[in-house]
Amino acid sequence: MERYGESLSIAGLSTGYRDRRIVQGLTLPAVAPGTVLSLIGPNAAGKTTLLRALAGLLAAEGSVRLGDRDLVGMALESRARLVTYMPQSLPQRVALTVLEAVIGAERASAVDRDEADRLAIVERAMDVIERVGIGHLAMTGLDHLSGGQRQLASLAQALVRTPRVLLLDEPISALDLHYQLKVMKLVHALSRERGMIVIMVLHDLAIAARWSDRVVVLSNGAVAADGPPAEAISAEVLAQVYKVAARVAPGPSGLQIDIEDTLPL
Amino acid sequence: MNDPATTGAARAAAIAAYRQAVRRRVLIVAGMGVLCLFAFALDISTGPSALPLADVWAGLFSPDTLSAPQVTIIRDVRLPYALMAILVGAALSLAGAEMQTILNNPLASPFTLGVSSAASFGAALAIVLGLSLPFISADWMVPLNAFVAAFASVLLLEALARSRAAGVEGVVLFGIALVFTFNALVALLQFVASQEALAQLVFWGMGSLGRATWSNLSVLAVVLAVTVPFSLRSAHAMTALRLGEDRARSFGIDIARLRILSLLRISALAATAVAFVGTIGFIGLVGPHIARLMLGEDHRFLLPASMLTGALVMSLASVASKIMVPGALLPVGIVTSMIGVPVFLFLIMRKPERV
Numbered sequence: 001m002e003r004y005g006e007s008l009s010i011a012g013l014s015t016g017y018r019d020r021r022i023v024q025g026l027t028l029p030a031v032a033p034g035t036v037l038s039l040i041g042p043n044a045a046g047k048t049t050l051l052r053a054l055a056g057l058l059a060a061e062g063s064v065r066l067g068d069r070d071l072v073g074m075a076l077e078s079r080a081r082l083v084t085y086m087p088q089s090l091p092q093r094v095a096l097t098v099l100e101a102v103i104g105a106e107r108a109s110a111v112d113r114d115e116a117d118r119l120a121i122v123e124r125a126m127d128v129i130e131r132v133g134i135g136h137l138a139m140t141g142l143d144h145l146s147g148g149q150r151q152l153a154s155l156a157q158a159l160v161r162t163p164r165v166l167l168l169d170e171p172i173s174a175l176d177l178h179y180q181l182k183v184m185k186l187v188h189a190l191s192r193e194r195g196m197i198v199i200m201v202l203h204d205l206a207i208a209a210r211w212s213d214r215v216v217v218l219s220n221g222a223v224a225a226d227g228p229p230a231e232a233i234s235a236e237v238l239a240q241v242y243k244v245a246a247r248v249a250p251g252p253s254g255l256q257i258d259i260e261d262t263l264p265l
Numbered sequence: 266m267n268d269p270a271t272t273g274a275a276r277a278a279a280i281a282a283y284r285q286a287v288r289r290r291v292l293i294v295a296g297m298g299v300l301c302l303f304a305f306a307l308d309i310s311t312g313p314s315a316l317p318l319a320d321v322w323a324g325l326f327s328p329d330t331l332s333a334p335q336v337t338i339i340r341d342v343r344l345p346y347a348l349m350a351i352l353v354g355a356a357l358s359l360a361g362a363e364m365q366t367i368l369n370n371p372l373a374s375p376f377t378l379g380v381s382s383a384a385s386f387g388a389a390l391a392i393v394l395g396l397s398l399p400f401i402s403a404d405w406m407v408p409l410n411a412f413v414a415a416f417a418s419v420l421l422l423e424a425l426a427r428s429r430a431a432g433v434e435g436v437v438l439f440g441i442a443l444v445f446t447f448n449a450l451v452a453l454l455q456f457v458a459s460q461e462a463l464a465q466l467v468f469w470g471m472g473s474l475g476r477a478t479w480s481n482l483s484v485l486a487v488v489l490a491v492t493v494p495f496s497l498r499s500a501h502a503m504t505a506l507r508l509g510e511d512r513a514r515s516f517g518i519d520i521a522r523l524r525i526l527s528l529l530r531i532s533a534l535a536a537t538a539v540a541f542v543g544t545i546g547f548i549g550l551v552g553p554h555i556a557r558l559m560l561g562e563d564h565r566f567l568l569p570a571s572m573l574t575g576a577l578v579m580s581l582a583s584v585a586s587k588i589m590v591p592g593a594l595l596p597v598g599i600v601t602s603m604i605g606v607p608v609f610l611f612l613i614m615r616k617p618e619r620v
Contacts (some may be wrong), residue, residue, distance in 0.1 A: 055515050057514055063459065076514060076518070078519075080515065083515070085512070085515035088511075091509050091512075094507050095557055096561060096562050097283075099279065100561070104270075104507075104508065105505065105508065107505075108502060108504075108513060109283060109517030109518060110517070122280055122283060123280065126279060130272070135275060135276060135279065136283075139286075140277040154512075158510065179587060186309070196548075
């Protein structure tokens with residue numbers, strides 16, 4: 001499959017809900033193809049809001065460019081060929097199997113495919129399900145899965161559309177350690193293989209540090225730090241944004257982060 | 266567990282199981298179609314005037330062999346009656362299936378959420394006030410007015426379903442309030458209606474196939490012929506909507522457009538059915554639930570199967586209404602309610618978080 005080569009850049013992006021602005025004039029230097037970027041920050045920092053605006057689910061002003069295409073003015077259906085969003089919520093009370101749900105995700109609207117790929121939709125859906133590690137559950141109903149298994153099915157639904165930009169809202173919040181690591185490895189490998197840009201909201205700083213090329217720390221809807229994990233996650237930033245006293249040091253794999261105490265708010 | 270040979274076999278098994286499931290669903294839908302034909306045949310063969318099955322078929326295909334009254338009974342009473350059962354069942358059940366998906370509510374149906382009541386108020390208004398528009402025949406005037414009222418009620422329901430404050434239960438309670446409101450308004454119209462209009466209004470409360478005529482049938486057939494193709498075309502979008510609204514939108518589906526077009530179809534289907542046969546309860550609830558139990562929620566199969574189960578249940582209810590009390594023709598709405606109420610209660614009771 002072709003390797004994507006466009007960068008994503010965000011300039012002067014403002015978004016939010018009817019009665020309150022959450023993100024105001026946010027600018028991010030270009031995110032190169034094949035980058036895994038983690039969005040971290042305290043509760044209500046605007047992480048999910050930013051992700052939903054990038055997905056086109058929230059009205060936004062400013063510019064979000066993928067290569068030479070402006071995503072902000074783009075119709076939802078055209079944008080869905082480029083960008084896929086995996087929400088944090090999982091489907092409830094649905095009488096569909098994992099495989100049906102993944103096929104349904106692909107068929108929901110047109111995706112750029114050549115003829116052979118279009119015909120082999122069942123096989124491709126099955127590939128994705130196997131890659132996220134739930135091949136044995138392909139014909140199990142979503143209602144019969146655990147929260148973690150449903151989260152993996154949800155990831156498979158996003159991946160099957162082979163987006164250029166993949167937006168993940170807390171993709172590992174319901175997963176055990178094994179699957180947390182598996183998903184991070186998979187996302188990392190796919191971004192390298194396809195040149196896919198991954199932007200994900202994470203709460204676990206150690207995982208963000210270990211598996212991201214770039215970390216953006218959000219606080220009150222603005223960028224508090226942006227850079228490689230070792231630069232963006234520092235004791236000063238953690239103190240300022242999360243109000244915690246921490247020690248951050250380079251470790252054998254990624255960063256060694258010790259949160260020692262809370263600071264007065 | 267990661268041995269490539271076993272995973273390869275498991276993978277092939279899963280794909281085979283999926284294809285098998287698709288084939289099974291096609292067969293089930295076809296089987297439902299055949300059952301509908303049988304029920305239809307049974308329906309035209311039963312009635313107060315004892316005509317043997319052979320005579321009924323003779324009346325349809327070689328009328329010369331029977332007396333004129335017999336031919337009239339078969340062609341102008343039994344046949345339209347049985348066809349109306351099939352079409353009304355299909356229309357109400359399709360409307361119910363779409364409502365359940367669009368409102369994300371397993372208890373939704375034109376009857377339970379007051380859309381049928383709104384439609385009968387609209388129809389009653391047209392009859393009592395004798396409304397008419399130039400270039401529109403009376404055959405269309407009553408369903409048209411029913412449609413306007415039904416559409417207003419679904420817009421209200423949809424607005425409520427979208428304001429997350431209400432929740433699934435809130436929408437159901439609001440629907441019940443709509444039922445009471447429109448029933449009261451119909452009662453008010455009955456109070457001021459002329460003797461002749463009153464007779465027509467009372468018939469709605471019952472829900473009966475007794476007024477099926479060929480012109481009514483053709484109006485309902487046209488409405489179905491127009492709505493069904495659009496409904497089936499949105500099957501993929503509706504399946505995706507079941508995976509969650511944000512997810513479906515991120516897959517490129519214009520949910521607002523999907524909703525409004527679906528609500529238009531629901532209103533048209535429910536309003537036409539109500540305008541000709543009155544409020545028939547629970548078909549729009551029972552039909553889709555039977556179909557969902559058999560086929561799951563891939564809407565490519567769920568929507569047509571819902572129509573067929575609705576048609577089948579309605580057709581059998583029509584047969585039952587003719588034979589339950591010997592010598593009497595019960596309004597079919599009574600029979601569907603007797604089937605529907607237990608199903609409705611079961612859906613409410615089975616698991617609190619599922620409602």
